[in-house]
Each structure stands twice: as structure tokens, then as C-alpha cells.
Amino acid sequence: xxxxxxxxxxxxxxxxxxxxxxxxxxxxxxxxxxxxxxxxxxxxxxxxxxxxxxxxxxxxxxxxxxxxxxxxxxxxxxxxxxxxxxxxxxxxxxxxxxxxxxxxxxxxxxxxxxxxxxxxxxxxxxxxxxxxxxxxxxxxxxxxxxxxxxxxxxxxxxxxxxxxxxxxxxxxxxxxxxxxxxxxxx
Numbered sequence: 001x002x003x004x005x006x007x008x009x010x011x012x013x014x015x016x017x018x019x020x021x022x023x024x025x026x027x028x029x030x031x032x033x034x035x036x037x038x039x040x041x042x043x044x045x046x047x048x049x050x051x052x053x054x055x056x057x058x059x060x061x062x063x064x065x066x067x068x069x070x071x072x073x074x075x076x077x078x079x080x081x082x083x084x085x086x087x088x089x090x091x092x093x094x095x096x097x098x099x100x101x102x103x104x105x106x107x108x109x110x111x112x113x114x115x116x117x118x119x120x121x122x123x124x125x126x127x128x129x130x131x132x133x134x135x136x137x138x139x140x141x142x143x144x145x146x147x148x149x150x151x152x153x154x155x156x157x158x159x160x161x162x163x164x165x166x167x168x169x170x171x172x173x174x175x176x177x178x179x180x181x182x183x184x185x186x
Contacts (some may be wrong), residue, residue, distance in 0.1 A: 034082070047059065096123075
């Protein structure tokens with residue numbers, strides 16, 4: 001089976017429901033596959049990226065699904081950083097260091113059955129390197145955290161509240177000779 005077809009099938013099976021409401025277990029990934037997740041939080045939808053050992057990758061975010069082959073230098077750097085950070089589950093966890101702010105959604109990496117804690121608030125050099133790699137990959141795939149709710153605008157003139165006056169209608173244009181260039185068009 002072609003790598004992209006497998007990844008697309010894998011994403012369809014594992015994400016047939018929204019990220020926050022997924023209730024079916026994901027099928028097992030091939031050995032060496034990497035999963036990057038940014039879990040939903042508040043009104044942000046989160047995202048998921050699955051990278052196969054050959055560099056083929058599939059993603060899902062609020063804008064939909066995508067596929068890409070990760071550039072070999074980027075993949076090699078990411079794999080080197082992952083190997084040096086193993087075991088991922090033993091990376092530091094806890095509050096952000098003073099003066100540093102975490103991303104609004106936690107970002108975690110799963111590799112060789114190890115899942116990292118949130119790496120968006122890097123507490124050591126390994127987490128910093130991994131987060132830099134994740135951002136590079138997410139940007140190359142145009143993956144982002146999209147908002148899940150509509151933005152409402154207030155005071156648009158359609159209010160029935162008497163305390164907010166509706167704006168006056170625009171003035172009618174004045175054109176000599178009844179139209180464009182005096183040809184009588186209205």
C-alpha cells in the first residue's frame with residue numbers, strides 16, 4: 001500500500017470524530033512512526049501529525065487533512081533529537097520556568113511507545129529542541145490550532161436595543177444628468 005494511502009486511511013480511522021470526542025482506539029502504528037499531538041483545549045481544536053519512518057506524513061487540524069513528505073534534513077534532525085531525548089516519558093514535567101509561557105494547547109510527541117509531557121513549555125534542552133522541530137514540521141505542513149467557535153461582532157447596526165443607535169443609511173450618490181456620464185443610466 002502506498003505510504004500516503006496508508007496515512008490517509010489511518011487518519012480517517014483514528015479521526016472519524018472530532019479530536020475531543022474520539023472514542024475509538026487508534027490502530028497500532030508501524031514501528032518507528034512518530035505522532036505529534038496538540039490536544040484540544042478551550043476553544044482551540046488542536047491537531048495531529050503522523051510521520052512514517054520514510055518521512056511521509058499526514059496531518060489533521062481544524063482546516064482539514066493534509067499530506068506531505070518531510071524533507072530529509074528536517075526528519076533526520078527530528079529523529080536525532082528524539083533519540084537523544086529518550087525515554088520521552090521521563091522528560092521534565094511541571095510548571096513553566098519563570099518568564100516563559102506555555103502554548104495554549106499542550107504539545108506531545110509519541111515515539112517508540114513513549115509519550116512526552118507537554119513540550120511547549122520547555123524545561124530543558126531536549127524539550128526545546130523537540131518543540132523547535134515540531135514547529136518546523138507543523139509549519140511546513142501548514143498545520144495550526146484553529147478556533148472552534150464563531151467570533152461574534154457587536155454593535156453592527158442590527159441591534160433592537162434603543163441604547164445603541166443604528167448608524168444612518170449612506171447618502172445617495174449625486175450624479176449630474178441622471179447617471180453615468182450623462183447617458184441617463186440610474
